[in-house]
Amino acid sequence: MTTSATLSTSPATDGAPTIDLGPAVALSCRECGHRVDLGPFYACTECFGPLEVAYQFASSGEELRAAIEAGPDNIWRWAPLLPVPPGIASTPNINPGNTKLIRADNLARELGMKTLWVKDDSGNPTHSFKDRVVAVALAAARELGFSVLACPSTGNLANAVAAAAARAGIRSVVLVPSNLEQQKILTTAAYGGTLVAVDGNYDDINRLAGQIAAEQEDWAFVNVNVRPYYAEGSKTLGYEVAEQLGWRLPKQVVIPIASGAQLVKIDKGFTELVELGLVDASPYKVFGAQATGCSPVAAAFKAGEDVVRPVRPDTIAKSLAIGNPADGPYVLDVVRRTGGAVEDVSDDDVIDAIKLLARTEGIFAETAGGVTVATLRKLLATGALDPDEETVIFNTGDGLKTLDAIASSVGPTATIKPTLAAFEQAGLV
Amino acid sequence: MSVTVRIPTVLRTYTGGQATVDADGATVADVLADLDTRFPGIAGRVLDERGVLRRFVNVYVDEDDVRFGDGLQTVVPIGSTVAVIPAVAGG
Numbered sequence: 273m274t275t276s277a278t279l280s281t282s283p284a285t286d287g288a289p290t291i292d293l294g295p296a297v298a299l300s301c302r303e304c305g306h307r308v309d310l311g312p313f314y315a316c317t318e319c320f321g322p323l324e325v326a327y328q329f330a331s332s333g334e335e336l337r338a339a340i341e342a343g344p345d346n347i348w349r350w351a352p353l354l355p356v357p358p359g360i361a362s363t364p365n366i367n368p369g370n371t372k373l374i375r376a377d378n379l380a381r382e383l384g385m386k387t388l389w390v391k392d393d394s395g396n397p398t399h400s401f402k403d404r405v406v407a408v409a410l411a412a413a414r415e416l417g418f419s420v421l422a423c424p425s426t427g428n429l430a431n432a433v434a435a436a437a438a439r440a441g442i443r444s445v446v447l448v449p450s451n452l453e454q455q456k457i458l459t460t461a462a463y464g465g466t467l468v469a470v471d472g473n474y475d476d477i478n479r480l481a482g483q484i485a486a487e488q489e490d491w492a493f494v495n496v497n498v499r500p501y502y503a504e505g506s507k508t509l510g511y512e513v514a515e516q517l518g519w520r521l522p523k524q525v526v527i528p529i530a531s532g533a534q535l536v537k538i539d540k541g542f543t544e545l546v547e548l549g550l551v552d553a554s555p556y557k558v559f560g561a562q563a564t565g566c567s568p569v570a571a572a573f574k575a576g577e578d579v580v581r582p583v584r585p586d587t588i589a590k591s592l593a594i595g596n597p598a599d600g601p602y603v604l605d606v607v608r609r610t611g612g613a614v615e616d617v618s619d620d621d622v623i624d625a626i627k628l629l630a631r632t633e634g635i636f637a638e639t640a641g642g643v644t645v646a647t648l649r650k651l652l653a654t655g656a657l658d659p660d661e662e663t664v665i666f667n668t669g670d671g672l673k674t675l676d677a678i679a680s681s682v683g684p685t686a687t688i689k690p691t692l693a694a695f696e697q698a699g700l701v
Numbered sequence: 702m703s704v705t706v707r708i709p710t711v712l713r714t715y716t717g718g719q720a721t722v723d724a725d726g727a728t729v730a731d732v733l734a735d736l737d738t739r740f741p742g743i744a745g746r747v748l749d750e751r752g753v754l755r756r757f758v759n760v761y762v763d764e765d766d767v768r769f770g771d772g773l774q775t776v777v778p779i780g781s782t783v784a785v786i787p788a789v790a791g792g
Contacts, residue, residue, distance in 0.1 A: 303757065314787070315709070315711050315757070316711075316757075317711045318746075319755060319757070320711070320747075320757040321757050322757060322788070479761060482787065483707065483784065483786065486710050487720070579756060582769065584769070596759065596766065596768075596788065598757070
């Protein structure tokens, strides 16, 4: 799109449009460092590398911490660290964030760990972490003058975009694989908007979205042409964990990998907190979790390679089924820099782990959460993860969205007639 | 011209704003080389200094990612469409 023609913000004194996204000052290429002005750009014109938001933060230390703690009870308390305009908290949006950090003593005991926490992002408005990234993308899309919010999605993003657009009163266009879980299709459709089921896998749809984004200049594909802003929303997961732990960093984190952006941004969030003096610098290890049926990053990690070779996904963990993860190389950088690892687990292990987390902690995770718990267990078994160090794992979505995955392996303890005799005969007392 | 090439926004400065252009070539490498003769410098944006596909760009022949085929040596049938698309994050 041509920014000068479509920006909705007020003109500067020299006639050029102004974009006010708070502390964001530019976009910078992660590959070659080339910088461009803020705008609806996501790929470097020099090398195709991904652009990311560069900041100039207004304050640091105690003053900043006080402002954050006095902020709203959602992700907008972190507005001083996000690419969002001033006043974002008062615009119509679904206000995700400040989800629970649950101390998982029962699961820790079962796994032989000392201190384990679950950051449970199923508590967001549409029950996944995608509400965070979409909220930031929506803010940027409005500031950049787009009128339609769009995305290709494996389901959670579809829910989040449809809901956020509904609340904001703008049109949404969502592309999903036609074989997606029914729960995710129906819950997206419930918010209205345009929902397109595509006969293809996620990578096919992602490619289609990239092509549409190039032609529809008025559509903000949240994870394509406003991707630099969108991805920043995941930093809030790292910020929240640190604040909820009493302004400090955990020693180990286990994070599921789809595109890899979430893992990279949680690390970025931790790094910024240290740089801003909000937490003390302390070493932490980042671990990545994948399903074996879609584990290109784990394969690259284990092979000692820097290049992530695409795969064709085949796993029940559809929200992680991205065969060509754009941020895969950066996941490898983060994991290797911090001394972590990337591991993968079978679909059977995923189902077992969903049931384990539900049975021990009363947290019903979607398949991605099952991948994370199963990976935690595997990392403990291989010795890569220290059972004595404080660990946080991220549950990024609600099990109600992926009921099909466990439908054949759970059910009633017994089915009886409505009589006391039947109850007793069933051996339930 | 034997194939159609879809040009991403970030490369349209090379093609005078054209979103699609025609090209000749039996393989992806041939097509890129042909493009570069008419739009000098464009191949250098898709390939790195070693002549391999940059890691943040995807090239498709019709519906297939060339990384699943033979990379730059992937055969491009007459009448097919080659799409150059920046890698994008997941959803």
